[in-house]
Amino acid sequence: MSEYFTSHDDILENKLGITDPQVLKQIEDEIVPVRTAEIYSSFPVKAFDFDMLRKIHFIMFSDLYQMAGQVRNVDMVRGDNRIPFCFTQNIDQEQRRIFGILNQENDFVGLDREAFVKKIAWLSSELNALHPFRDGNGRAIRAFLVLLAAHAGFELDYSKVDKDELIEADVRAFLGDVSSLEEVYSQSILIQKQ
Numbered sequence: 001m002s003e004y005f006t007s008h009d010d011i012l013e014n015k016l017g018i019t020d021p022q023v024l025k026q027i028e029d030e031i032v033p034v035r036t037a038e039i040y041s042s043f044p045v046k047a048f049d050f051d052m053l054r055k056i057h058f059i060m061f062s063d064l065y066q067m068a069g070q071v072r073n074v075d076m077v078r079g080d081n082r083i084p085f086c087f088t089q090n091i092d093q094e095q096r097r098i099f100g101i102l103n104q105e106n107d108f109v110g111l112d113r114e115a116f117v118k119k120i121a122w123l124s125s126e127l128n129a130l131h132p133f134r135d136g137n138g139r140a141i142r143a144f145l146v147l148l149a150a151h152a153g154f155e156l157d158y159s160k161v162d163k164d165e166l167i168e169a170d171v172r173a174f175l176g177d178v179s180s181l182e183e184v185y186s187q188s189i190l191i192q193k194q
């Protein structure tokens with residue numbers, strides 16, 4: 001059992017001292033969307049880097065969790081996967097590689113829609129494999145990508161895609177096939193801004 005867990009089953013240690021997972025989920029589902037809306041309306045983007053992703057995670061989750069904005073210190077495996085997400089000892093090196101590519105490619109500004117779809121699918125699969133936080137990776141990464149897309153001139157609207165389809169595509173990408181994720185981003189999510 002990691003230090004992130006209370007003695008109760010599968011509930012993240014939280015600032016409110018909640019021990020009932022359903023109550024915690026209910027409160028999380030109320031607070032996080034409010035913080036996410038704040039991020040969309042007023043996040044002060046300086047650079048599309050790892051620090052920005054951590055800040056987004058902090059804003060989303062700091063009402064609830066001490067671990068908000070902090071890189072996880074436990075290795076994690078998900079679902080039926082036989083390989084874990086990035087080992088904690090490699091997270092810093094990996095984030096430098098991923099954001100290095102993003103920044104070197106001018107944060108994907110100036111691409112046409114088709115090219116951008118491929119790049120954002122790649123980035124989202126890399127960030128998911130990095131999985132830098134103990135929880136909340138999906139939500140923080142999606143908010144980061146919405147802001148990145150806006151900066152590059154595209155509107156990214158995840159409400160247009162089925163949640164299960166997106167997760168299935170994430171899983172496939174994690175196993176090495178990014179095509180479903182490209183499909184998801186291409187058909188359901190991106191609209192060229194005026």
Ligand SMILES: Nc1ncnc2c1ncn2[C@@H]1O[C@H](COP(=O)(O)OP(=O)(O)O)[C@@H](O)[C@H]1O
Binds near residue numbers: 133134174
């Ligand atoms: N079996 C899996 N293999 C790879 N990625 C997965 C798997 N299951 C879920 N995911 C990814 O992990 C994300 C959920 O991570 P998590 O840290 O729990 O974020 P959140 O709490 O915001 O949902 C999903 O959005 C999906 O992208």
Ligand SMILES: [Mg+2]
Binds near residue numbers: 135136137
């Ligand atoms: Mg989660």
